[in-house]
Amino acid sequence: MPSARALGEGVGQLGSKAAERPGDEPAARHGCGSAADDRSPDLSALTRDDKIDLVSGRGLWRTASLPRHHIRSVLMTDGTNGVRFVPAQIDDVGEQADLGAFLDTVDTARGETALLLGRSLPMTCFPSGATMGCSWDTALMYEVGRALAAECRLLGVQVLLGPGINLRRCPLAGRGFEYCSEDPVLTADMAAGLINGLQDHGVGASLKHLACNNSEVERTSMDSVVERRALHELYLYGFERAIARSDPWTVMTSYNRLNGVQTSADPWLLTDIVRKRWGYRGTVISDWHGIQDRPASLLAGNDLDMPQSDARKRRLRTALAEGRVPDAALDGACRNVLRLIERCDRAAAMPPLAADFDAHHALARKIAARSCVLLVNRDDLLPLTATCGHWLVIGSGAMEPRIQGVGSAGVNPRQCDIPLDMLRQTAGAGVQLSYHAGWADDGSIDPQRRQEALEMAARADTVLVFAGTPPDVSGENADRPDLALIPAHDDFIAALAGIHPRVVVVLTHPDAVILPWVGSVGAVISAGYAGQGFGGAIADILLGVENPSGKLPVTWPARLEDSPAFLGYPGEHGTHLYREGIFVGYRYFDARRITPLFPFGFGLSYTRFSYHGLRLDRSVLGRNQTLSISFTIRNDGPVYGREICQLYLGRPEAPRRAIPAHPRRALKSFACVALAPGESRVVDFVLTRRDFAYFDVVLDEWFVPEAVLSIEIGASSRDILLQTELTVAGDSALPRRLDLHTPPGIVMETPHAAAELTEWLAAETGAAPAEALAILDRCRTSFLGLHDTLSWSLGRELDEGALIQVLERINRENGIP
Template sequence: MTVEDIADIADDRAALVELAARLTREEKIDLVSGRGLFSTAPIPRLGIPAIVMVDGPNGLRYVPDQITREDADLGAFLAAVRTGGEDEEAGASLLLGDSLPATCFPAASALANSWDVGLSFRMGAALATEARALGVSILLGPGINLRRCPLAGRGFEYYSEDPVLSGDMAAGMINGLQRNGVGASLKHLACNNAEAERTSMDSVVEPRALHELYLLGFERAIAASAPWTVMTSYNRLNGTHTSADPWLLRQVLRDRWGYGGTVVSDWHGIQDRPAALVAGNDLDMPHSAARKRRLRAALAGGQVPPQALDEACVNMLALVSRARAAARTHVPTPDFAAHHRLARHLAARSCVLLANRRGALPLAPVDGETLLVVGTGARSPQIQGAGSAVVRPRACDVPLDALRALAPPGVRLLHCPGWADDGTPDTARHAEALAAARGARSVVVFASTPPSVSGENADRRSLDLLAAHDALISELARTHDRVIVVLTHPDAVLLPWADDVAAILSAGYAGQGFGGAIADLLFGHANPSGKLSVTWPARIEDCPALPGFPGENGKHLYREGIFVGYRHYDRKRIAPLFPFGFGLSYTRFRYSDLVLDSAALAPGQDLAVHCTVTNTGTRAGHEICQLYLGRDASQRGTGPDHPDRALKSFSVVELAPGESRQVTFTLGPRDFAWFDVASNGWRVPDGMVTIEVGASSRDIRLSAPLRVTGDGTAARRLTLHTPPGIVLATDHARRLLVPWLAGQMTADDTAADALLERCGASFLGLYDTLSWSLGREPDEDGLIALLDRINHANGIVTDEGTA
């Protein structure tokens, strides 16, 4: 077989199995182990080529020396992880050693504010053309871990606090990559939500929250895009390293979700290579002679069955074959100028207008007026975070230059740094900015968090901007009524002056097109349309994940359960600084004519929801319509608890002034379901729900009731220690218990039923209550067997380890 021949068997499982059988054991071990830092091992004897994979999710980080060398130098790996994202000089992009220049697009946390899956696809397609030009087969992204806490170091790499938005945006990116011949690596499975001790920390998550939140985004992305690879995380999950967790990699990923691709470790993320292989982790990255030795010894000693190695080899050969087949397809040569324009467009669509008072924006200075720009970020902007996702940008729009280019003729544009170049206070620069503001029509301040505050191996210590930035903004706002603040930051930040300034524009880490995008938005050449993909707290103490973050004594307890992000703020009736899904525009939108195609939903039925959105303003704009499933507080205590509302769908609609358009959402049965731990599956509850459509989680414009007929009352797993009242309320319990108890009593069914009824008020367990009532101990083994029958009849999983 030649290198070209292997491309012909990507979808031929039998041929892949036959090819795997021709490998020697040593070749098999090579194939499931990396070569160097970013390559798989070739098997020249059989014409099996190596394939290259590189970071990162918002731009290629391609270092030729790291690609070509066959050993995996730990120093090079650690250097990549610790790379900072700040610029070295005004207007210049960071020189990342020998990293080749590439387009630096917005980080996932910023792009998610667009809520536009189509834009995510376009970004993926552009990344694919740049990857193909360098012979790269797999891009190591997107990352999809929930932004559970805004202190998390890598939060800027992830999309949202909500799994629906996260999963759908990730699917757009993956499809854009893979339809253009480059595989994706959906990461990090699962619950890698903090950086502290990340290779040993145990994320302890109760099963319902795990399935409904932390796994749901992965499930949605996989169903909609079939990523070539899925990457496991560094951490442990409920006691087991994810890289070696058969429940996660086999029962959930393979069996429940039907994933058919290749599982790859995070870099040096495997602690026990033999266990990881048996669990279903196909590829150990990067190369490690020590881990290969342990695998070789385990195979020789019989601790690893040869079938596990063969299975991993088949999955690896399928990946290599798919990559070679994709390499045959034509993609255009990268048009970096077009990619820069796309980066600028994505940045503009991702910015969120958080406040706009007194018509401060868009700027409309006239001849003779002065526009003051404050902040070192106007010359050397923060466009990305730190760590493996850092890109060496091919270009970088400087905000100050872009503002000068768009300023109307005759407008004087001044710049004052405001603070020292490193962001610390500078008394002279502070005073200079205050003095210059007195003669300015408007003041635009570029403020940020500390450089490289977010990245791998470290979490944020606070949600504050740099102190010098906050201090100058507060003082400017006391003396000037048109202070406009532009924010660059990794995640939510605290804004003590939020009510005092005229306007706030959040950009996040917007990539190399940031400067041009901000100029477009400030001068009204583009209309802000982004909406927040996370909740911004008014105080750090309001964050639901704060207690115990980022873990202690090796455990990170996810105490908030299903109440993450806006779900927590809604339940606790806490007013956030800015709610999930919030964002302003230069125009206005009206919602009307909500129609459900059915007022009652039968089991297994889909639901279509329609509404009309009208642009009632004078500018064209995009509106992000959000559909939530609401549940009334009066239903609490009658069954499983649910969030007050949960996002189920969204749609971006572009409207000219005066234009109306009907928006349609389609909801399936899973959108109404919760994860029932007892039955280890999804269950739709009976009852009334509310279909809510609005402009944010706190701005519901339309609502309608819906009666849902579920798939039966949720049951719980019964044991000897379950109180009798709960047992008797369970389907099938009384029917099966009465004749068994009659036999224990040597009485008729009527007497047994009466005894059970009396037992129903006991708070003790069923076995203890029956013992007291009978005056002797009943047949314990018989009662256990009977309860198993009841559990089985109700579809309850009796092996708790599978939940």
């Protein structure tokens, strides 16, 4: 990677100004061209072929234009840690346009991504989604969204294809570096901040990939099999919450199948859930070549087929001609696409937005610093000072940093801060700074370099090692084979820790990694894929110019086998079973009482914070009520710092047979608080009734059970500092549906059952009502079904049909359809 100079002049730069409003407002945001304000366009002038064109891509990155009808195309491109814009691809028309370049983009295994990036315009490379997730800062995400909007508008891009919010349920997933977290609340709120920043400034977002695209193995054919409660509470909830808080102009479907159905052709997902349950009125688009059955996808609610495919258009035309797809379905998709075009047209009329690349680089450096997570800092080794004397920097990552992952999220950076250069610049002349590669250029162990570096380390006061994961073995279309660093890096750090007490390790990596030497070194910083400002950011953190405030958005396992997805990953015979159910990430580690390497929400600081005075505005939460929560946080340390305060809903440990099962605790909200030494501040949270609900698969609805819960405030999921009890009044539950095989004890506890069954049994047997009731009461302890129990007890087989009619009448009386 070149030094900290511009890699290309790009497309010019103009002035900039700060973000106008934060990105963490809870209410839905509509901004430019709200779907809620759109009127249904008039389609009467369009022919059927016009309409087919309208719901199909034109070339690789555009929708179709219909000049006769004054309908303009929409230009899209990849994101969202930066804008990847390849001029040669933009206006090529035809489904074969630059196919090789497209495959280079999405196929890590081809190893040619760098060639494609070399053909894209240099733009700002922000940290990856997983790295920005470590900031837990929705307002900062809004700033990034605004900057991305400025660069998009400079290029004429109207929709940026992101953010991606698939949950990081397994650290091996190749695209894990693109996604924020293992938790849907953190994921959704961070995504909403970025989406609002984009769309408030005239560029649409594409929330992706809906849904359960959690592995790159056979990603276009693999069937993600997820039980319904986990699907609603985790994998869909992130999308639902992000949509409610930001109203993205588009939502993109994923490649995989979901419970047997291709997501792009799933009417339950796209119509019943996205449209009807969530009320989404934007445009649903496919992932690129993600539609396998165009007629089915249109019927399901996938409006726009990207990119151009003449074959898929032909199949849709045939299905319409044969009546297998009604024209009304095509008209509905056309209206949704026209609403997107209308939003883009309105945005084009907004005031100009300057793309100040210097300011954007400063922002990239700022968020990279906010996203660094201090994992280990024994004896306050960090921050370093100029009095530390001779520093030795080890590792090629200090000279050629790995700043991003590979695949469609790759960005050609305008410039790149080199860590070694920035360390020299920030430390000043008072520090003697030396460098050694430490290992071979290809990352393998070089015995001579290893020995030279160890000998130099013995003479240094402090040793900084830049270590990372193997390059180009993971990314889009390629999952990681393991959680290890490059073997030469682990080998060298272990040897170095045995001879030197002041070893600082800086990690660049896509997701959680295993650190076998972690107990032997002085300090460890996780930098992730930190973008073009990485060098300056890490120098600021190491030297104390910035106080680290990042916290882990995922749990780091001590070994791969502790990962919740381990037994079901990556699937077999085309099926990927999500065996862990609702117990993803920290929920699993809590339920199994497994000690992680580092817990969810963990991160150290150069200062100390204390938490005080937790208060609730009520001790009992009734129906149709919200809960206000407040506490005070104080900076008790010597320097300015930011703390990420985390609000969890805790549940007391339930018996093994408790139904339904719940996680021990679950994140419900969070706040970033910046404090000077000695300063304190009151932090407020508000929880709605929905925050206390789980998804009941029988009711097919969110349900709040009666419970005594714990409101918990923590510095991580394993560091709860304040807690208090709350009693929650439950919703009125529908009774269980009764049938012949329901045990009598459950039947007799159901409203209306005792009276109805007593009357029926008396008529069936000729017994007096009191005697019939006594027979039913004696059967309560039977584990057999009602029909078998009564037949056995009476010594004769009862009329099944008559009993079914009684049970159905009881079900109807209880409101069960």
